[in-house]
Amino acid sequence: MSRNTRIERYRNIGIMAHIDAGKTTLTERVLFFTGRIHATGEVHNGSTEMDWLPQEKQRGITITSAATTAFWSPRQGPSAGTAHRINILDTPGHVDFTIEVERSLRVLDGAVAVFDSSQGVEPQSEAVWRQADRYGVPRIAFLNKMDKVGADFAMSLASIRERLGARPVAVQLPLGADSEFRGLVDLVRMKTVLFDGDGGEYRDDLPVPEDLRAQAETLRLRLIEAAADMDDGVMEKFVNGRLDDVTEAELVRALRAGTLSRSLVPVLAGSAFKKKGVQMLLDAIVNYLPAPSDLPAVEGFVPGTEKTVMREPSDDGPPAALAFKLMSDKNVGNIVFLRVYSGTLRAGTVLLNPATGKRERVGRLMFMHANRREEVEEVHAGDIAAALGMKGVRTGDTLSDPDAPVVLESLSFPEPVVHLTVEARSPAELPKLEDGLLRLAAEDPSLRVGVDPESGQVLLSGMGELHLEVVVDRLRTEYGVEARVGQPKVAYRDTVKQAVRQEYRHVRQTGGPGQYARVVLDIAPAARGAGLVFVDDTRGGSIPKELVPAIQKGVAGAMERGVRDGVALVDMEVRLVDGDTHVRDSTPQAFSLAGSLAVQEAVRRVGVQVLEPVMDVEVTTPEEYVGEVLGDLAARRGRVQGMETQGPARRVLARVPMASLFGYVTSLRGRTQGRGQASMRLGSYEPLPDARA
Numbered sequence: 001m002s003r004n005t006r007i008e009r010y011r012n013i014g015i016m017a018h019i020d021a022g023k024t025t026l027t028e029r030v031l032f033f034t035g036r037i038h039a040t041g042e043v044h045n046g047s048t049e050m051d052w053l054p055q056e057k058q059r060g061i062t063i064t065s066a067a068t069t070a071f072w073s074p075r076q077g078p079s080a081g082t083a084h085r086i087n088i089l090d091t092p093g094h095v096d097f098t099i100e101v102e103r104s105l106r107v108l109d110g111a112v113a114v115f116d117s118s119q120g121v122e123p124q125s126e127a128v129w130r131q132a133d134r135y136g137v138p139r140i141a142f143l144n145k146m147d148k149v150g151a152d153f154a155m156s157l158a159s160i161r162e163r164l165g166a167r168p169v170a171v172q173l174p175l176g177a178d179s180e181f182r183g184l185v186d187l188v189r190m191k192t193v194l195f196d197g198d199g200g201e202y203r204d205d206l207p208v209p210e211d212l213r214a215q216a217e218t219l220r221l222r223l224i225e226a227a228a229d230m231d232d233g234v235m236e237k238f239v240n241g242r243l244d245d246v247t248e249a250e251l252v253r254a255l256r257a258g259t260l261s262r263s264l265v266p267v268l269a270g271s272a273f274k275k276k277g278v279q280m281l282l283d284a285i286v287n288y289l290p291a292p293s294d295l296p297a298v299e300g301f302v303p304g305t306e307k308t309v310m311r312e313p314s315d316d317g318p319p320a321a322l323a324f325k326l327m328s329d330k331n332v333g334n335i336v337f338l339r340v341y342s343g344t345l346r347a348g349t350v351l352l353n354p355a356t357g358k359r360e361r362v363g364r365l366m367f368m369h370a371n372r373r374e375e376v377e378e379v380h381a382g383d384i385a386a387a388l389g390m391k392g393v394r395t396g397d398t399l400s401d402p403d404a405p406v407v408l409e410s411l412s413f414p415e416p417v418v419h420l421t422v423e424a425r426s427p428a429e430l431p432k433l434e435d436g437l438l439r440l441a442a443e444d445p446s447l448r449v450g451v452d453p454e455s456g457q458v459l460l461s462g463m464g465e466l467h468l469e470v471v472v473d474r475l476r477t478e479y480g481v482e483a484r485v486g487q488p489k490v491a492y493r494d495t496v497k498q499a500v501r502q503e504y505r506h507v508r509q510t511g512g513p514g515q516y517a518r519v520v521l522d523i524a525p526a527a528r529g530a531g532l533v534f535v536d537d538t539r540g541g542s543i544p545k546e547l548v549p550a551i552q553k554g555v556a557g558a559m560e561r562g563v564r565d566g567v568a569l570v571d572m573e574v575r576l577v578d579g580d581t582h583v584r585d586s587t588p589q590a591f592s593l594a595g596s597l598a599v600q601e602a603v604r605r606v607g608v609q610v611l612e613p614v615m616d617v618e619v620t621t622p623e624e625y626v627g628e629v630l631g632d633l634a635a636r637r638g639r640v641q642g643m644e645t646q647g648p649a650r651r652v653l654a655r656v657p658m659a660s661l662f663g664y665v666t667s668l669r670g671r672t673q674g675r676g677q678a679s680m681r682l683g684s685y686e687p688l689p690d691a692r693a
């Protein structure tokens with residue numbers, strides 16, 4: 001059986017934005033206009049199709065990025081009339097769920113960045129934009145909420161240029177704003193679309209209204225200029241002033257090239273809520289965002305080597321897929337979400353997971369439509385699908401042809417900054433608690449589960465208060481565990497307090513083969529974020545090269561364990577300066593142990609410097625509350641880094657220790673009558689002032 005839709009007609013996209021910019025509403029509208037659902041859901045009454053965990057319905061925020069598929073035949077452009085398959089990964093806007101954004105960005109090919117046109121670029125949309133930069137994701141922008149009071153197309157366009165450093169190219173000009181928002185001038189065709197009713201109806205191909213002609217022509221000139229930079233044909237006409245000869249097809253092709261090379265960002269406008277401009281956005285997704293086949297082949301490693309290999313986006317190549325998300329389902333067990341990069345996967349195909357060395361048999365395969373599943377026989381290069389029946393797969397693992405194994409780039413997992421203890425209320429509840437946590441941690445690699453050394457209770461570590469709150473909530477609703485929950489605490493780190501030389505001699509001679517190892521290490525604090533910097537500085541072969549990796553492994557293990565229970569050591573330079581071996585008894589094990597014990601002893605001797613997570617916090621607040629907000633930040637040991645004006649709001653950037661941020665969002669709302677917003681992410685680990693340690 002071959003595929004139904006050619007790979008050139010695939011678009012794997014994400015919808016990314018600041019919290020509340022309207023991603024969920026927009027996704028719903030996309031599903032509505034593409035005929036996937038018949039009545040549009042509304043976020044406020046908890047009936048949307050994409051948000052389907054009970055918590056999401058309650059909270060109205062998207063916790064899990066669900067995948068869904070829609071088909072669209074563009075009405076305009078070179079692909080007009082051909083059905084395209086749009087796979088959409090929904091991504092939450094809240095910073096505590098940044099792992100969800102990371103995993104979507106890792107596997108999607110293009111994205112729609114949604115902005116609230118009355119706010120322009122907001123803190124979290126900037127954070128997500130930077131994440132997308134890191135993954136090299138081509139983007140188009142949708143200025144949503146044009147129907148809202150204060151909607152400002154020009155301000156939003158400027159904020160994309162200034163705050164994001166991108167080159168926004170308006171491909172539309174809205175007609176009116178807030179309650180007057182009534183249409184769009186399509187600057188590529190120089191035609192006007194007028195909205196006509198509440199169900200997304202419109203009249204197209206109308207002339208540009210006289211009062212907007214000058215503005216539309218200015219913007220079109222900029223559009224042609226941007227296109228000229230991408231296309232010699234357009235450039236030729238542009239420099240010779242033959243603007244009227246530039247064709248629609250030429251412009252779309254050039255803008256597409258510019259989007260794919262990330263030289264520019266086409267900008268559209270509309271109102272998801274009022275169902276205005278969504279069909280034009282769908283056209284733009286097809287016209288400007290890449291198909292999997294437009295992107296370079298993906299690079300991976302041959303397992304266990306440094307040799308790289310490429311995997312082409314073709315159905316005939318050896319299968320290679322990335323597991324980017326896991327879910328456990330009461331009825332069907334483990335669901336592994338896969339992005340297929342190459343080859344064809346069938347039910348029954350056996351794949352190798354190089355991370356575990358195990359073979360995994362694909363059970364059933366399905367496409368996910370939010371909470372509905374469509375079972376299929378096979379999936380192909382470019383597909384985003386779910387597989388059942390694979391047990392030993394973790395998030396970020398590659399699944400590949402056992403005869404042509406490959407390891408693709410994994411995901412980066414953020415470091416936890418907050419701990420919370422949870423305790424079963426009765427011994428009978430304990431197994432349920434453990435089972436629930438195991439499953440939740442498998443789904444969410446940014447959640448770590450350990451043991452609190454002080455109390456012996458289960459310790460959850462995560463990205464923030466809200467993140468852990470949701471975990472506790474899911475324990476209750478999905479696993480029926482009413483756990484007793486402690487106060488959230490900061491996840492501290494340790495580093496060695498000062499430079500120290502440490503010798504360690506490990507000798508054992510009791511029966512059997514003996515063990516002998518001697519190492520001398522120079523241990524010192526290293527730059528923040530450095531982790532372990534290990535240097536082999538031995539001269540004259542006092543330690544054979546083949547034993548050095550064992551020492552490094554011992555050192556790394558000791559740092560992970562730390563010297564205070566549960567607190568890891570970070571940011572240390574460890575220099576191996578000398579040592580001894582014994583002709584017979586010097587095994588790698590002995591040296592690993594010596595390295596590990598040397599670190600522990602050194603750190604115990606000179607003591608630790610406690611490091612605390614310090615967050616980058618961005619607060620947006622109406623002007624009148626700025627004084628209040630600044631005073632509060634200062635009381636929380638915050639250092640203000642900058643302040644900007646954006647439309648009617650002020651934006652404050654500050655660095656604040658996590659320890660004084662518990663409950664911040666709630667308190668900010670109280671201080672600003674619900675109008676202030678904050679986003680925070682880990683900035684760095686910094687020395688805890690002695691008085692606090």
Ligand SMILES: Nc1nc2c(ncn2[C@@H]2O[C@H](COP(=O)(O)OP(=O)(O)OP(=O)(O)O)[C@@H](O)[C@H]2O)c(=O)[nH]1
Nearest residue numbers: 019020021022023024025061062093145271272273
């Ligand atoms: N006026 C207006 N309101 C909108 C529009 N789109 C969405 N909203 C409203 O804005 C709020 C947030 O919309 P959501 O779709 O939940 O936003 P989101 O970005 O998905 O939010 P998270 O999933 O929590 O990150 C809801 O109350 C929507 O009804 C729009 O075009 N105009």
